[in-house]
Amino acid sequence: MAEIAYWEAIRRAHDEELAHDRMVIAMGEDIGVAGGTYKATSGLYQKYGADRIIDTPISENSYTGIGIGASMAGMRPIIEIMSINFALLALDTLINAAAKIRYMSGGRASCPIVMRTPGGTAHQLAAQHSARLARMFMSTPGLRVVTPRGPLDAYGMLKSAVRCNDPVIIIEHESMYNMRGEVPDEETFRPLEGAEIVRAGTDVTLIGYNYSVHLCLAAADKLAAMGVAAEVLDLRALRPIDRDTIRRSVEKTHKVVIAEEDEATVGVGAEIISVIIEECFFALDAQPVRVHAADVPVPYNRQMEKAAIPNADDVLAAALKVLGRV
Amino acid sequence: MNASDQKRLLREMIFYRRFEERSFEAYMERKIGGFLHLYSGQEAIATGVLERAHCGSDYVITGYRDHVHALKAGAPAREVMAELYGKETGSSRGRGGSMHIFDPTVNFMGGYALVGQPFPLAAGLALACKHKGTDQIAICFLGDGANNQGTFHETMNMASVWKLPVLFVCENNLYAIGTRIDRSTAVTDQYKRVAAYNIPSSQHDGQDIDIVMAAATDAIAHVRSGKGPYFIEFLTYRQRGHSMSDSNAYRSKEEERLWMERDPLKIYGDRLKKAKVLTEKDIAAMEKSVLEEIENDIVRFAEESPDPRVEDLNKYCLDDQPDPRWIGPLAQGEHHG
């Protein structure tokens, strides 16, 4: 078991899958000769060549479409889009094509592509580089959407995504690429479905995904110091949502906070609260609280940006609120 | 062009270079955050083209490498620097930052992060000019890499069919971040690509401001006369990395050396010296006065300006003072149930 960075975990998954199956290719801007904006494909161009590590022009919609077409003919493309904001340019091929091809062909065609893209705020990148958009993909039937919170899932979910026969969107995070964590030395696959209890507790459930899991964990530490045992649940997949694990946790703690880095409107928290109401409304002892970004485009100014994006103290405050401690 | 205009132009280019290099320093001091894309090496293009435009009246739009375009279009340097600092006095009130400089008072309609996005926006600005029947035009500055977006092709087609008064200026600096043009682009001469849309075009040296101005004069005359769009390509080179985190590892030292010799400031400065418009000493004095202006006035203004107030986070998301007639809510008597 070695401790590696998130980007190294992604790189390793690429390397293993490229070695395992000649049909696996990687595509994206600056991923080859330049080694990748996040180093997730560094050295692979030298190892696998230009035919399999493909540097694309800045043509998101069409190279995604090319990846989709190739996947329909048996290939397994891993497409990197530099930022989820740029993935908006590929929505036509992703949502109108990839998400629907299996269905509208009556199951006779499929497109096993993987699209990887960071979808979080970094530091002062301003409105056009800071939209999170996970909620948009999670509302699209025909896609799988996963949100690895650390190196193990970043590695193991990418490997599963490559093997899986559905289109999979992997939402990474610009602020997590250097985050370190343990990954087994032997080949490991992590499931594309299923929430994970990353810290067990009895008093309140803190639900997060991707980076916000870390906000929940930090808040749980502070709560522990106050004598509160918080349970932290990582959704891991935003589509499909693991309703059972959520229900079981709420039936145990009766109190819920949902932390999302995105805006709240028509968002992850809204969906999770609907799930809870449908699954176990009567288990709730308090109104659920959403911790979320301000409902504005992300401002450039540092203090303004901080104010717009939730942090661990916001999660803590929300937990105290559902616990009736304020 | 008379001697005083020539001196002014040289000083402007020196100013733009120092402005960019000073913002580099401020970035290293962490006073500027986010992404910062510098224009050093490409100054002759924005300066030369906009010298021939009606700045303040013609619309100008570009990508994220936008400081100099904004400045030459007429945005006050203090406000542009203050924007880089994220201050309330900045061109975009601290909300946009380096990539999103706006100054609608001079019709500088913004810097955009999404590669290729300004193409249709520029055509739209031109459509408005045509519709209003003014003699204004729209000028769109973008890089070589942008021409591989679908928006390029779609916009060229519509601009051509609708004969829109728009000048597309392609600043071909041979790279899109770390990807050299021939590795991403089938036709590396960008001006040839618009032939498919029946748009007249030409290619020129972008390092020599006299060549840039001559070419821009013709192109702008064409567009302003109502004959439709024109596409002008300038060959150039960025002297620094794509943005602050880029070390240019993908470029050869030899290539960089050759282009550094073709520095637009040096080319123009040498020409003016040779023509005895000014001396080496005059240029040194110019450098000095530029540095002083930037330090004592522009940077100082940015540093001393206040941050936006966090209470104003929701400001500018929508119109702060909408007319209730259009916004509602429904009054009592308006419910038709």
Ligand SMILES: Cc1ncc(C[n+]2csc(CCOP(=O)(O)OP(=O)(O)O)c2C)c(N)n1
């Ligand atoms: C839609 C979109 N895709 C990718 C990017 C990332 N990106 C930013 S600049 C750039 C290269 C653009 O090159 P070019 O148009 O030649 O302009 P230059 O930076 O050379 O001035 C890329 C790929 C982006 N900002 N927007």
Ligand SMILES: [Mg+2]
């Ligand atoms: Mg370029």
